[in-house]
Amino acid sequence: MHALLVLTLANIRSFLRDRAALFWTIAFPLIFIFLFGSIFSGGGSEPRDLGWVDEDGSARAATVREAFDATEDVVLTTGTRDDVLAKMREGDVDAVVVVPSGFGAAVDTATAGQGGPPARIEVYTDPSQSQQTGATFQLVGAVLGQLNLQMTGRGPAIVPQPQTIQTQDLTFISYLVPSILGMALMQLGVFSAIPLVADREKLILKRLNATPLRRWQLVGSNVVMRLLIAIVQTGIIVAAGAVFFDVQMSGNLLALAALVVLGSMSFIALGYVIASFAKTEEAANGMTSVVQFPLMFLSGTFFPIAAMPDVLKSVALVLPLTYLSDALRQVMVDGTPFAPLWVCFAVLIGFLVVCFGIAARFFRWQ
């Protein structure tokens, strides 16, 4: 037991002193989360930039302007119609509100005794930005509705009560966080091949074989070290998702722990399979790349498998990372299952057994 402990500690030291290993296991997954997270979760509550054109100049127009100014998160850019529309084309403002000349008079007519047709305000939006267009009309509608009430002095007869129903079960970022964890565990395991082959090439494994150290202690210390790193990775990734992107863990911690351990061990076993066939460190580097990139991109890491073309879908069906990431999504953020949880566990256990068998048969110590 003592040797196992000291060797595990030595492995951890070697790992922490290896900058490349640290980058791939800690920084790389975080970069993915921040990169994709900030690209795809934008447009929430930032201020709206509206162009403001007043061609009327009346007191009524000024009242409308005040109402917009008083609205939270709205920034107005004032100018002539041509100027402000040019700014919108350049993307400096999201939409443009124009108060046409004659607006004040039209409002006066409309609010007089017998009433008249409503005064009009022009709103320019970009139809290619449908989400933004909707938000703009909602905003303008709310401001004008308030004004209408003030001017007519009557309470509203009917108001909408906002309710939401999500048609997609996950936001992109809450889909991404478990995926990145799955990817990180996969890389942690697959990359275990490289130091292993390096140790064999440098005859370190042979030297260890000349001591009473048992092989199970050697393998055990490697697995224990990687499991510890996997736990640290899980903590960091879950925390980054929760703190920066508000992705809350909704599932069972025990199930998550079981998945992290099982997933790590399956891919560590795959790392040993690679180490069984790679003769040199360079070969191991090449083989890990060949293995990890298809796993990374074809296992539904960045977008749901359901959205993939049929050919890729059938590829995803046979990749073990598909099942690890899917299970992680189910357990962490209540994602829609691609496969039932028990199937995911069964696939990972089966994969572990197969890899273990191949490595046991073909791995060479010297």
Place this chain on the structure above:
Amino acid sequence: MTTSPVPSVRARHGSEAERVIDVRELHKAYGQTRAVDGITFAIDRGEVFGLLGPNGAGKTTTVEILEGLRSPDAGAATVLGIDVARHPDALKERIGVSLQTAALYPKLTVTEILDLFRSFYRQSRPTAELVELLDLGEKRSTRTQELSGGQRQRLAVALSLVNDPELVFLDEPTTGMDPAARRSLWDIVRGLKGEGRSVLLTTHYMEEAEVLCDRIAIMDHGRILETGTVDELVSRRFRERAIQFDIVAGLDEAQLAAMPGVTSVKAEDHQVLLYTNDVPATIGALLDATESIGAEAENLAVRRATLEDVFLDLTGRALRD
């Protein structure tokens, strides 16, 4: 370099020699290559025994079988009374091993790697003592990837001593060392002997074998050609002295062999070796012969026969090739 006595090493058995290694008819082949081809030898407790031979002679394979790293195809090998093929794990607890290539975790420091190896054994020497013994004090916190070749080799020897072994295997321990580092390692090996440990070392340096080894086995092509002390090996073959000089054009081998006192003639690289029972007579004849053809025997030297001569005589090749 100081060596402190180590209490746990057993007292030597006086005149009653105890064998620490006993090898009989050992065979090991890799495909068509017979790396070890039926060798037999034994080492007594407290002895420094050398396997001397060129690269590829089968020294390393022999040693690795005795270390429990390879299994022999045929034959018996007993080390410290343990059958190496049957109980390699029991054996590994009691022997010290330094491989031909120092295999070290690159990112661990000297003391970290010593502590690591100590944890593998039931009994071990204190790290500080090993650092002191191998003169690694200044480098104790240095990562092994930053050590020089000689320092790495010293650390490899230190690692072979962590379990306070009765028997130490040193495979080419001075390869890649400069002469000063080599001499300091020789001191360490003498120290091991002084502590009552037995040492099996392999080398292709004749001088190293002559300086360090109580007995030597000369190996070539997987076979042991001869075994004995340096004196035995030399005198068994050569009562003669060797006269050596640069090859002289115009003097053929038959002429040289016919000179008085000459027992044999060898050509090695660009030099001629005349083995003779009568140095003055042979030199006289040689000078007469060179003078008569208007030549001169350059770099002329007379010396005792050495292991080098023995090896050349046994194999027809120079050891350093």
